[in-house]
Amino acid sequence: MSTFLFNQDNEEKFSALLERYPDKSSLMLPSLWMVQYQEGWISLDAMQFVAKKLGCSAMDVYSVASFYSMFLLQPIGTHHIQLCKTLSCMLAGSKTLQEHLQNRLGIKAGETTPDGKFTLSLVECLGSCGTAPCMRLNDDYIENLTLEKLDALLEELSK
Ligand code: FES
Structure with a gap:
């Protein structure tokens, strides 16, 4: 019931x-x-x-x-970062972005920060290979990612 x-x-x-x-x-x-x-x-x-x-x-x-990976089967943080790990994004540096995110947030992929603010997930192709590397932040796409762009975004979201 x-x-x-x-x-x-x-x-x-x-x-x-x-x-x-x-x-x-x-x-x-x-x-x-x-x-x-x-x-x-x-x-x-x-x-x-x-x-x-x-x-x-x-x-x-x-x-x-x-x-479908867009459906979440467990509670997540306020900001859900879904970093693409498929070929185009991988060749464009997604592994470096993943390591940077993990270090900055202090979590591994699949985990949520203790304060409940961020969840980091690795996902298959987001269909935006032409603007790789890319990720989803909740419902938004962030494309042509760089470490600088990621840092600026995390600063903004941490306020
Ligand atoms: S491989 Fe990343 S969006 Fe397609």
Whole structure:
């Protein structure tokens, strides 16, 4: 039995979307986004809620939520840094950026700083190879990254 509930805004969005989609199962991705924007991540409890809403199994929801790296299955810091580790970014210096980030933040990839401000993740290609190296900062892309650009950004975010 799930204790998670959509807030009123998401409940209204869900009802409105239900009229526009051919069936409930088509609402899987929008529902997961609503959960993530509401809670910051997607818990097993919330997956059970979504499963009940969509009339499918919690395993169906889990299989979708765990497939896409944009869905977060554990709580994260206020600033989620997702550094691309795939070929173009790697050739353009992402490994150096990763080491710099780890040293400055005092954490390894996959960890969150003790103050809860930063989470560092390594992700596959962000589809922005032409402006490598790049990373996502929450919902924004930061491209053509350099150590100087990264330092300026961290200074700003640490205020
Ligand atoms: S390899 Fe980094 S964005 Fe494509």
